Structures are given as C-alpha cells and as structure tokens.
Amino acid sequence: MTLEQPVLIYDRIAGNRRNTFILLALFVLVLAGLSIAVGIVIGLPYPLAPFLIIPILIFAVISYYSSSSVTLGISGAKEVTKEQEPELIRKVENLCIGAGLPMPKVYVIEDGSPNAFATGRDPEHASMAVTRGLLDKLDALELEGVLAHELSHIGNYDIRMMTLVVVFFGLTALMADFMFRLTFFGAGRRSGNRGKGGGGAMAIIYLIAIVGAILAPIAAQMIRMAVSRQREYLADASGALLTRHPEGLASALEKIAADPDPLGVANKATAHLYINNPLREHKSWLNNMFTTHPPIEERVKLLRAM
Numbered sequence: 001m002t003l004e005q006p007v008l009i010y011d012r013i014a015g016n017r018r019n020t021f022i023l024l025a026l027f028v029l030v031l032a033g034l035s036i037a038v039g040i041v042i043g044l045p046y047p048l049a050p051f052l053i054i055p056i057l058i059f060a061v062i063s064y065y066s067s068s069s070v071t072l073g074i075s076g077a078k079e080v081t082k083e084q085e086p087e088l089i090r091k092v093e094n095l096c097i098g099a100g101l102p103m104p105k106v107y108v109i110e111d112g113s114p115n116a117f118a119t120g121r122d123p124e125h126a127s128m129a130v131t132r133g134l135l136d137k138l139d140a141l142e143l144e145g146v147l148a149h150e151l152s153h154i155g156n157y158d159i160r161m162m163t164l165v166v167v168f169f170g171l172t173a174l175m176a177d178f179m180f181r182l183t184f185f186g187a188g189r190r191s192g193n194r195g196k197g198g199g200g201a202m203a204i205i206y207l208i209a210i211v212g213a214i215l216a217p218i219a220a221q222m223i224r225m226a227v228s229r230q231r232e233y234l235a236d237a238s239g240a241l242l243t244r245h246p247e248g249l250a251s252a253l254e255k256i257a258a259d260p261d262p263l264g265v266a267n268k269a270t271a272h273l274y275i276n277n278p279l280r281e282h283k284s285w286l287n288n289m290f291t292t293h294p295p296i297e298e299r300v301k302l303l304r305a306m
Contacts, residue, residue, distance in 0.1 A: 027165065028168070031168055034172060035175065038175055056171055060167045063167045064121070067167070068119045068125070068127060068163070071273065075129060078108055079106065088130070088135060092128065095147055099151055099242055101123050104120070104128045104151075106130075107127060107128065107129040107130075108130060108132060109129055109130070109131045109132065111133060111261075112131070112132060113278065114133040114136075115266075116128070116131065117129055117270070118151070118153040118159055119163070119273060120163075130150075133259070141245060141247075141248035141251075142255065144245075145245065145251075146249065146252050148238075148239035150239075151239070156238055162228065228272045232275075236302065236303055246304065247304065253276065253296050256275065256296075272293070
C-alpha cells in the first residue's frame with residue numbers, strides 16, 4: 001500500500017517538531033492548573049497557591065536526572081564494549097559520524113524479542129539499548145535502519161522530551177490522586193478560605209477539584225500519547241534521512257511487529273521508549289486508543305512514500 005503523493009522528509013520533521021512543542025506546552029498548562037487547584041484545596045491563600053508548583057518542579061528535576069539509569073536497570077540492559085559486540089559498535093560508530101553525534105553508551109538486553117530504545121538527557125549523556133533478538137533476527141540493512149531511528153531520537157533531543165513527558169505524566173497522576181484524597185477527607189474546611197467565599201463557593205471549589213482529579217490524568221495520558229507518536233514519526237523520518245534507505249527501517253518494523261516472542265523485561269513505565277510497543281498481549285480498541293506508538297502499518301506506509 002502506497003500513498004498517492006510522496007512525503008517530503010524535511011516537511012515531516014518540521015511538522016512533527018512543531019506539533020510536539022504545542023502538545024508539551026499543553027502538558028505544562030495541565031500540571032500548572034492542577035498545582036493551583038491543590039493549593040486552593042489545602043487552604044493556601046489564593047495569591048500563594050500557584051507557588052505550590054515550586055517543590056513539585058524540584059521533585060521533577062530529581063526524577064529527570066535519575067530516570068535514565070533507572071530505565072536501563074529495570075530493563076535488564078548490560079553495557080557492551082567493542083570487544084564484546086564489534087559489529088554492533090562499528091555500525092553505531094559509523095552512523096554517529098554521519099549524523100555528527102557523539103558515541104552513546106551501547107547496551108544489550110538478553111531477550112529474544114527484537115526491539116530497541118534510546119534514553120538520556122542529551123546527546124552527550126545518551127544511551128542506546130538493543131535486544132539480542134534484534135541482533136539475531138534482522139539483516140544488516142534492517143539493523144542499520146533501527147539504529148539510525150534510535151540515534152535520531154538522540155539527535156532530535158527526543159530522549160530529553162520523552163523523559164520530561166514521563167516526569168510530567170507521573171506528577172500529574174500523583175497530584176490528581178493527592179487532590180482527590182484531600183477533597184474526600186474534607187481538607188481545607190478549616191482553612192483560611194472558609195468564610196471568604198461562603199459554603200457554596202467552597203462546595204464549587206471541591207467539585208472542580210474532584211472533576212480535575214478524574215480528568216487530569218486522562219488528559220495527561222492523551223497528551224503523552226500524542227507527543228510519543230509525533231516523536232516516533234519524526235525519528236522514522238530522520239532515520240531514513242540518515243541512512244538514505246527508508247526500506248531498511250520499513251522492513252525492520254514489519255519484522256519486529258510480526259515477531260511472536262514477548263519482551264519479558266518490558267512494563268508500562270518503559271514501553272513508550274521502544275521502537276515498537278512491546279506490550280501487545282492485551283489488544284483492544286481501548287488499549288489501541290491510548291497507545292503511545294502509531295500503527296506500524298502507517299509508519300511503514302510513510303517510510304515507503306519517502
């Protein structure tokens with residue numbers, strides 16, 4: 001299946017970058033609004049409520065700097081050297097030269113399912129992990145396409161973007177749960193807000209807080225999904241530009257999607273990082289609606305139109 005008109009790689013890169021920054025801005029607005037709502041519910045004076053976001057941002061910074069090592073650890077990834085995996089390291093080195101990127105740390109996950117991901121804060125602090133199944137089941141051009149895709153995540157600063165998205169999503173879920181518990185147990189009724197707006201005004205505030213506690217995680221998940229999908233499309237386009245051979249990545253994606261082996265080390269916290277969603281055991285329209293990966297068929301179609 002092919003598109004009626006070819007897709008220009010540079011147009012797709014520009015469009016994906018623009019859409020991603022818009023979506024990330026919406027994520028920050030959701031988090032800021034939730035912070036203000038929590039401040040009001042716990043009884044902070046209205047001018048001080050927005051400042052509740054400061055300790056939340058401090059926690060976000062700590063999470064941001066530790067997320068890469070945590071991700072590699074729970075994925076069972078082991079760093080490899082040129083002596084251990086000479087062909088893999090050589091391919092990564094050659095692609096880094098072509099992309100003008102520093103050499104990332106390379107890890108291998110001893111799992112038979114073909115997959116890969118990149119993580120880190122920036123190109124100078126980046127890591128790339130591939131599974132043993134990826135090395136064993138793809139040919140040279142397909143493996144090069146996957147490696148170029150992951151290096152594109154690094155070069156496009158997708159790794160930083162997705163780390164921030166994960167942190168924002170986690171904080172939004174925690175704050176929504178915290179606010180729901182506060183309203184459930186009647187927090188703020190003894191605060192300085194009592195009497196300023198009357199019982200009716202406080203009842204409205206509590207109602208808004210409860211609605212926000214329910215809707216904020218859903219909105220955050222939808223934004224997270226959209227950002228992740230845009231990043232995958234962008235990495236596909238950038239990877240094809242790097243190798244000048246879109247068919248290699250297209251063929252690799254088809255093989256990865258068709259492989260029956262489950263990725264045992266994958267979980268919901270890290271699934272969005274992989275080149276293809278490793279959590280495929282529960283397929284339904286609801287799961288598909290909230291997936292962080294675009295359909296493989298669509299990605300392959302776009303690659304073959306480039």
